[in-house]
Amino acid sequence: MFRHAAPARLLLHVANLAVIAAILLPVVAVMIGSIQSEKALQADTRRVLPLEFTLDNFVVILTQGEQKGRIFEQATYLPDNIKKFYRAFANSLIVASSVTLLTLLFGSLSAYTVARLRFRWTLFLMQANIVSRFVPAIVLMIPLYIVIRSFGQLNSLSGVVIAETGFLLPYAILILAPYFDAIPSELEEAARIDGCTRFSAFFHIILPLATPAMAACGVIMFIVSWHELLIPLILNARPDFMTLPVVIASLVGDVFVFFNLMMAICLLALAPTVILVVLLQKYIVEGLAAGAVKG
Amino acid sequence: MRRELSAGQFALAMNVPTLLFLGAVLAFPVVYAGYLSLHKVGLAQLRRGEFPFSGWENYERVLEDPLFWIAVKNTLVFTAITVTSEIVLAVAIALLINQAGVWTSRITRFLILLPYAIPPICNGLIWSFLYNFQFGFLNRILFSTGLVQEPVNWAGNPDTALYAVTVPYIWRTLPFAIILVHAALQGIPRELYEQAAIDGANAWHRFRQITLPMLQQIIAIILILRTAFAFAVFEEILAITQGGPGDSTWVSAWYSYKISFSPPNNFGMGSASAFILALMIAAIALVYMRLVYRRVTL
Numbered sequence: 001m002f003r004h005a006a007p008a009r010l011l012l013h014v015a016n017l018a019v020i021a022a023i024l025l026p027v028v029a030v031m032i033g034s035i036q037s038e039k040a041l042q043a044d045t046r047r048v049l050p051l052e053f054t055l056d057n058f059v060v061i062l063t064q065g066e067q068k069g070r071i072f073e074q075a076t077y078l079p080d081n082i083k084k085f086y087r088a089f090a091n092s093l094i095v096a097s098s099v100t101l102l103t104l105l106f107g108s109l110s111a112y113t114v115a116r117l118r119f120r121w122t123l124f125l126m127q128a129n130i131v132s133r134f135v136p137a138i139v140l141m142i143p144l145y146i147v148i149r150s151f152g153q154l155n156s157l158s159g160v161v162i163a164e165t166g167f168l169l170p171y172a173i174l175i176l177a178p179y180f181d182a183i184p185s186e187l188e189e190a191a192r193i194d195g196c197t198r199f200s201a202f203f204h205i206i207l208p209l210a211t212p213a214m215a216a217c218g219v220i221m222f223i224v225s226w227h228e229l230l231i232p233l234i235l236n237a238r239p240d241f242m243t244l245p246v247v248i249a250s251l252v253g254d255v256f257v258f259f260n261l262m263m264a265i266c267l268l269a270l271a272p273t274v275i276l277v278v279l280l281q282k283y284i285v286e287g288l289a290a291g292a293v294k295g
Numbered sequence: 296m297r298r299e300l301s302a303g304q305f306a307l308a309m310n311v312p313t314l315l316f317l318g319a320v321l322a323f324p325v326v327y328a329g330y331l332s333l334h335k336v337g338l339a340q341l342r343r344g345e346f347p348f349s350g351w352e353n354y355e356r357v358l359e360d361p362l363f364w365i366a367v368k369n370t371l372v373f374t375a376i377t378v379t380s381e382i383v384l385a386v387a388i389a390l391l392i393n394q395a396g397v398w399t400s401r402i403t404r405f406l407i408l409l410p411y412a413i414p415p416i417c418n419g420l421i422w423s424f425l426y427n428f429q430f431g432f433l434n435r436i437l438f439s440t441g442l443v444q445e446p447v448n449w450a451g452n453p454d455t456a457l458y459a460v461t462v463p464y465i466w467r468t469l470p471f472a473i474i475l476v477h478a479a480l481q482g483i484p485r486e487l488y489e490q491a492a493i494d495g496a497n498a499w500h501r502f503r504q505i506t507l508p509m510l511q512q513i514i515a516i517i518l519i520l521r522t523a524f525a526f527a528v529f530e531e532i533l534a535i536t537q538g539g540p541g542d543s544t545w546v547s548a549w550y551s552y553k554i555s556f557s558p559p560n561n562f563g564m565g566s567a568s569a570f571i572l573a574l575m576i577a578a579i580a581l582v583y584m585r586l587v588y589r590r591v592t593l
Contacts (some may be wrong), residue, residue: 026425046434113305139324139569147324166321
């Protein structure tokens with residue numbers, strides 16, 4: 001918009017470099033931490049780059065402790081949860097995909113009616129959704145733990161899926177509603193004159209037009225669910241039902257697990273959502289803005 | 296011919312799943328948390344399945360617990376620091392990535408969402424590696440660049456630990472704020488700036504008289520949303536300090552979690568403290584409703 005003078009340009013470059021460095025610092029740390037041995041990390045505590053690189057941390061996680069590699073040769077102990085890596089990864093994938101599917105399905109039904117049909121109670125529902133976003137998870141988790149425990153349903157993936165879907169559904173509706181609101185209502189009015197039912201007008205006319213909205217909302221739901229710790233941490237204590245964040249949290253108190261192994265499992269856990277963010281950045285940016293400000 | 300649903304019936308039918316989920320997973324637990332907070336609920340009571348009524352006892356015990364007040368104080372400090380830093384940084388960085396003519400700004404813009412992709416628990420562990428006293432990555436960098444001679448104990452020192460855990464939280468949640476400000480910047484009409492330039496206003500004046508007033512609403516939204524979420528911070532505390540050293544990083548959500556889910560598992564007191572946290576956040580939520588959805592036109 002405005003041409004910058006040379007000193008101003010230099011200042012902007014410096015500011016950008018500072019921001020880029022701040023963004024990349026933890027990313028570089030997790031990468032460098034994951035490709036060295038505990039010994040190398042401890043040998044020279046003032047070195048940034050390791051003397052030697054190894055993939056043994058990843059090998060031991062991905063073979064679930066079968067192949068220990070050189071750096072774990074003498075290790076007599078490996079946490080059991082590390083040996084359940086694939087199980088945890090699959091659990092995370094099942095939970096995040098189910099939550100994404102359910103929130104999109106139920107969320108679009110609600111968001112459409114809230115955007116199109118203005119009743120007193122749909123407005124109230126919208127306000128309830130806004131308030132729900134502010135309810136801290138810890139408040140819900142104590143009663144949910146006690147109720148689910150009394151039904152004997154602790155340690156099941158379905159319990160986590162139900163809890164997370166309920167927790168995220170209001171957010172999904174808030175993201176989707178402005179998109180539906182922006183689709184001209186003449187479209188389904190014309191379809192209804194041609195004899196479409198209300199539902200088939202929604203399903204055949206509006207939903208296909210809302211694909212970008214579904215993409216934006218879906219990817220955000222998947223990311224939030226993939227990251228969720230508190231709900232599965234409290235509901236699922238048994239290793240077979242842990243999701244990745246729970247497995248990672250279980251390593252925090254383990255004095256025998258050193259940073260090299262932790263950084264490797266973190267890198268494996270953050271890779272899927274980083275890939276999603278890189279590929280679908282445009283949709284996420286739109287969705288985040290739509291969910292916070294009325295359309 | 297099949298009878299067509301009326302608009303009201305159709306709306307209700309479309310919302311059945313949502314209402315069920317909101318009722319089961321949000322409304323009922325909140326009410327039940329209130330019930331639990333007025334009863335004696337420990338492991339023994341859970342096993343028997345009977346919760347004796349105890350009146351306001353849980354609330355009294357929570358309010359008399361010095362640790363609860365330390366947690367509240369830490370939560371307030373944590374929230375004040377993270378929210379003010381995020382707003383200042385979000386406005387500055389959003390303006391920075393808005394400079395389409397500067398090639399480094401385009402790189403920043405591409406990378407800006409990266410922290411949003413990192414799971415909070417991983418973020419916490421990565422920063423706990425960065426901060427580590429003996430083997431930490433941050434000290435390694437400072438040694439190599441000659442900035443320090445002795446290792447710095449970032450998160451292990453009770454005087455600095457609370458400040459140390461604000462940085463990872465800000466790092467992870469800043470992209471959300473930047474995106475909102477950046478989106479709002481696109482809505483400011485160019486003519487305003489052009490007119491101001493003709494009138495001879497310099498960059499600072501244009502920022503003060505045009506940009507900042509136009510960003511007022513989005514800044515208020517970010518302020519409220521981030522305050523409410525920072526009140527409930529959990530993962531970074533779990534991964535980096537677990538409340539320590541001593542009680543210097545106990546925050547409200549951590550207090551409710553520890554009281555409930557570590558021995559002696561006092562779920563009644565946990566519910567009471569969580570309820571107090573929810574009430575504090577509810578007050579913030581009300582302001583948000585008033586501000587943003589005053590006229591619920593959607």
